[in-house]
Amino acid sequence: MSDEIRAASYDALVIGGGIAGGEAALDLANNGYKVLLVEKDLSIGGKMILLSKVFPTLDCAACITTPKVSEISRHPGITVFTGAEVTSIEKKGEREFETAVTKRPRYVVEEDCTACQLCEEVCPVVVHDEYQYRLVGRKAAFIPFSIASPRVAAIDIENCTLCGACEKACPPKCIDFTQETEKYIIKTGTVIVATGFKLFDPLKIPRYGYGVYKNVLTSMEMERQLAPTRPFNTILRPGDGKMPDRIAYVLCTGSRDDTIGNPVCSQICCMYSLKQAQLLMGALPMADVTIYYINIRSFGKGFEEFYEQAKGMGISFVKGKVGKITETETGNLILRYEDINENRVMEEEHDMVVLAVGVLPNTDPLSFFRNGELKADQFSFVDQAEVLSSPARTSVKGVFVAGTASGPMDIPDSILSAGAASSEAISYLKQ
């Protein structure tokens, strides 16, 4: 690793290039501020760009995210670092933040890559594609996904065998194995934390059989199957490639559940499950979809109407928590549950089960400040110091929080919270 540390300064640092961070960066840049947007992943767009459609409008998520992402990436006031991480932040004084940023090598010269995908074609290494939630494979030389921004290849050095095939195949000769990690010290007047959330890992609930029974999926895996850039171009159960016709949704997987340490309601799972169920009814008109729930929480604008629409389409709703899932010889799944409306314990067979996994905190930002100045709430989300009157303020003056870094929320609430964070950041810079 090179010892050289590069220095740069901007008005604002936005950490996280998902929809909240992107919106905050645009608000700042549209008002004349210079912004550095640091994204850990290889593309900006966060989780939203990978979704199928959005509730309750059923807009195609890719179609409404790409213009935003494109606006961010070409805005003269915004510099984007992808594959980059914040390692520490120090507050030197008011409006004086110094942030150490590490940018991992992509092993591809970004400016020269034309996204021709020839490197992908010749690469002999196949690994699970994390952007397709491991439903399919990708190469070690790869473009993260078709609408990635930047749409530039990267070499997955962990899995690369250094065979050199991609170097030879690349027409503009932009593959460069000598690239090194770059270190930066970034000076800014303010910081916005928009580091998003993590999804609950269903391996923590072994009785649902995720990871053991092949036809038990997470909701994010189903999002990918339903997305316009979907891997199979239809809905298939992973076990044997059969098109499912009895699909179950298990709500509150990893939410509202003290036994796995998360008593919080994740706020989005009811709605994305209602959405997926409706999309499934469209994709597989003969399929039965059943949603097992504790309470359906369709609380936002247009949400209750969306719930009514789902009922009208013939989606079944069963009030009851699923206790256990077992697999049959055919790969079908038997759900044991308490039907609360009927007041009895029941069993039902389905051929595919989707676990509606919840929202967990991304705890990365809690280690940005060496002495823990950036405080967490009791669930390890970034604490909102003045949650009613100034929800974007954190325990550090001049550091603001946007989107799900402070707790579960849906896209419009993330956009609103990003607006609040940028408004406060501008006010702080002007003090």
Added chain:
Amino acid sequence: MNRKIGVYICHCGGNISDYVDVEKVKQAVVNDDGVFLAKTTMFACGDANQKEMVEDIRNNGLDGVIVASCSPKLHLLTFRAVSERAGLNKYNYVHANIREQVSWAHSDNKAGATDKAIQIVKSAIAKVRLAEPLMPFRFPAVKAVAIAGGGISGMRAALGLSDMGCPVYLIEKSPFFGGRTSQWDVLYTSGQTGGQMVSELYGELLKRENVKLLTGAEIISGSGNIGDFKLKVRVTPRYVPENCNGDKLNESIAACPVELPDEFNFNLTKRKAIYRNHPGQFPQTAVIDMTSCTRCGECEKICPEIDLSQEEEIIDINAGSVLVATGFDPYTPADGEFGYGLSDRVITLPEFKRLIELNDSGLVHKGRRVRKIAYIYCVGSRQPEGDNKYCSRYCCTSVIHSAIQAKKKFGDITGYHFTRGIRTYGKQELLYAESLKGGEIYLQSYEDDPPVVEVNENSLKVRINDILTGIREVSVEPDLVVLVTGMVPRADNSVGALFKLPKGRDSFFNEIHMKLRPVETVIDGIIICGACQGPKNITESVNSALSAAVKSFSLVNRGELEMEPIVATIDEETCEWCGACYEACPFDAIRKTVKGTREIAEINNSVCKGCGICLPVCPVDAIELTAYSNREIESMIDALAGSYPIMTTK
């Protein structure tokens, strides 16, 4: 004219190419007159394709570009920007919609869909052949924002704008700031009272020199447009000056002979014609309600500073953007709805909140001690019939919090919650858990079998077929029934009507895009926030208020705005001023003017939206629409119809 046109046909990742043969579309147009290149692309909107388009335009000197993809609502601006980056005038870009209008509409007929896509692209080519470069209009923007509504959203937006360096007018119709929040007692989760929160915000606003606070102020007219709104505000005088305070004021209030129900306390108490809501209200001066004052002069005798001769004022305000934060009304149950109106012991949630604050030692309502309370959820929300199909989102948490507060304050209270499924989303779930642990009893009705409130002479009874205890009929005889009422749009729509703000199915104001543009409206320069857009709690209202503030700020910050040059134009020679266009215009963009000796129509370019509705009503064909001239439209129609046999066999 020899044109060099580039055509891009988008797969939309299958959204289009699953039903439209995009290669065939390309082949059908690549040799058309003026077409220099035609390509297909997986995602036209993706970064890589945008880059490629820029290079194509630059390297080949293209003078017209078409993307055939989704609705122009989604990506017209995206591709105009691509043209601009490549140095091509953005009005030489034409958008062809082959997704919403073709692939999605004709998924049952792939051959037909492909034919239709070809026609649509051909008509776009016809249009771009005639396209002229245009320059956007530029005009100054007044660097000030007017905010309608001085509740928590309006106050917080005012503070946000002020701190960003933008002058603000905060216009509140009632005599006091703070809106609904000032009526709430202890707030979840801060533990402050609503009054304290309002008082802190008000204190901050008073420190700001660039904030003009107006109470008793009603916007009576609004004209102008983005960058230059002109409002007329009628300010009702208070009649009570600031130096009439303390004991003297209290004596004046006591001396007032007029008594009327106090709406601040939901008529649980009475107030005088000279009054204030509560000691910590804002502004801290009292006001005289002239609609009920008898001008008896009793208060003046004690407080000679009181000046009943004050007169209302009309103030002119000029602002670059208007932020609407007019809030909500609590739902008022219909007569007989869950016993409301049949017994005075059936009250609403807002009334209950005031009742908790107004009682000290024990909870007493209408002279009776209250120990057992039945809370009935979703009153006026999630209704199968009528307007209120939506969930009001704040009420579950709000009533659970109030029930906990009542228990803490008065001790011996048990709550029975008749729910339709609790919706304490997010971290609010912990409040529900706390309430369960505290011994509150939760029941849940079937969706089609709501609880029943029986009003008897001396008692109340609430019955439910309860899901949670195994379908048993459970009944409770409470001392008080609290109807958990939701939020409804303000009955007073005067501000919305002034600006013709569109409303959604739920009758709250509508945003441009529910997901990504939740505070902007279709009326340029008018921004909405808080509960006037839909039910919200305080945190959500404040987030939307600050989001609205930053959006308004970015409109007025630079002091200059750019507008679309696509407007109607009047042929001065032909126009005979008949007024038909004036009648037809939905944006008030047309007025009568005199040219020489003749009366003709004139278009206000900053108001005209280029909708074209004035064109067909003109009896002498004196109106053209920039970029949509008759010649362009006719050429498009010819192209659309051109290849049909019926047209070509003449």
